Amino acid sequence: MSLSHEQYLLLSALADGELGDDEHEAAVALLAESADARTFTESLALLGQAVQAAGALEPAPSVELVDAIMARLPTEAAAGETLASPPAAQAAPVRSLAEARARRARASQFAVAVGALAIAAASLFYARARHEAPSVGPVALATPSAVEPVGAEKGVEVRAIDSDETSQVSVFYLPAGANMSSSVVVWIDDKGAP
Amino acid sequence: MRVLTRRHLVSVALFGAAVVGTGALVRGARAEGAPKVRVEVMVIHATKGPEPGSYDPRIGDVSRLKVPPFSAFNTYRLLDKKDLELESGKSAPVKLPNGRDLLVAYSGLTADHRHDLSASISQAGGASYLKLLRVSASVGQTFFVAGQSFQGGNLVLAITLR
Numbered sequence: 001m002s003l004s005h006e007q008y009l010l011l012s013a014l015a016d017g018e019l020g021d022d023e024h025e026a027a028v029a030l031l032a033e034s035a036d037a038r039t040f041t042e043s044l045a046l047l048g049q050a051v052q053a054a055g056a057l058e059p060a061p062s063v064e065l066v067d068a069i070m071a072r073l074p075t076e077a078a079a080g081e082t083l084a085s086p087p088a089a090q091a092a093p094v095r096s097l098a099e100a101r102a103r104r105a106r107a108s109q110f111a112v113a114v115g116a117l118a119i120a121a122a123s124l125f126y127a128r129a130r131h132e133a134p135s136v137g138p139v140a141l142a143t144p145s146a147v148e149p150v151g152a153e154k155g156v157e158v159r160a161i162d163s164d165e166t167s168q169v170s171v172f173y174l175p176a177g178a179n180m181s182s183s184v185v186v187w188i189d190d191k192g193a194p
Numbered sequence: 195m196r197v198l199t200r201r202h203l204v205s206v207a208l209f210g211a212a213v214v215g216t217g218a219l220v221r222g223a224r225a226e227g228a229p230k231v232r233v234e235v236m237v238i239h240a241t242k243g244p245e246p247g248s249y250d251p252r253i254g255d256v257s258r259l260k261v262p263p264f265s266a267f268n269t270y271r272l273l274d275k276k277d278l279e280l281e282s283g284k285s286a287p288v289k290l291p292n293g294r295d296l297l298v299a300y301s302g303l304t305a306d307h308r309h310d311l312s313a314s315i316s317q318a319g320g321a322s323y324l325k326l327l328r329v330s331a332s333v334g335q336t337f338f339v340a341g342q343s344f345q346g347g348n349l350v351l352a353i354t355l356r
Contacts, residue, residue: 154308156335157330158327159329163323164323167323172263180255181334183336184329184337185263187263188339190341190342
């Protein structure tokens with residue numbers, strides 16, 4: 001190329017819109033007379049478009065990164081550094097890094113608690129399933145020893161009897177015997193037998 | 195756009211496991227929650243025959259049958275034996291040899307943790323021989339319903355909680 005360093009700078013400033021009236025006229029005159037100047041300017045325009053397109057595809061910074069940057073702002077301001085935001089602008093909400101860390105720590109503790117609950121629940125259910133597995137048949141039944149010890153004092157108790165009006169009902173209580181609790185016999189006189 | 199970190203994925207996985215585990219636990223608790231009981235019903239034919247009489251060995255312990263009011267008979271023969279598995283609120287029928295139907299119902303546990311059991315006997319035509327007998331008993335205990343005339347003798351129903 002035949003352009004000088006100063007001409008490159010002039011064309012770059014033109015592309016950035018940073019020229020005054022005189023410099024702008026000079027740059028336009030250069031573009032009119034130099035094919036290299038036009039080519040360079042077109043290259044700058046293409047480069048600018050490519051950068052914008054790449055910026056559109058780039059994912060936004062993660063919340064954690066934003067939190068970390070925002071958390072540093074008060075410290076820098078306190079050190080006397082000037083913020084770039086205009087005085088009239090409303091201050092953005094700032095969360096401290098310590099707060100963010102504490103929040104993440106609480107989230108981690110919650111996750112651990114939930115995980116422990118899940119493991120405990122699964123273990124308990126698995127243990128119950130294993131305990132019930134030896135039972136034969138679809139219904140788990142209690143053994144006599146599991147419900148009432150042998151020789152328990154309470155025998156069978158009649159809570160209610162209702163029979164046909166023509167029948168005579170007698171209740172016999174059988175006393176407890178060896179290895180046997182008391183029992184009852186409900187004797188219904190069978191006058192109405194078919 | 196928020197980036198999913200490994201910690202987020204682990205949290206989601208643990209939460210999912212908690213939901214699954216809790217659901218399984220609840221199902222297990224429900225399965226264990228309803229009281230159940232097994233009821234054995236023996237249908238015995240009692241008659242008075244020549245001494246000394248006989249006892250069907252399939253009946254098992256016959257000591258109860260040698261005292262009043264059963265001592266009025268000296269021969270006992272097992273006609274039928276049924277095993278019923280009942281959950282709370284459920285009932286099961288047993289066909290009797292005289293054409294009547296015995297219905298055994300289970301109402302769950304009583305306040306003192308015994309079993310609340312009911313029996314009723316109905317006959318053809320809808321009439322009731324025994325409208326309701328409700329007892330509380332423990333596993334291993336037997337109660338009897340007797341008095342139905344049958345073939346020159348009597349039917350004795352021995353109902354045992356197993």
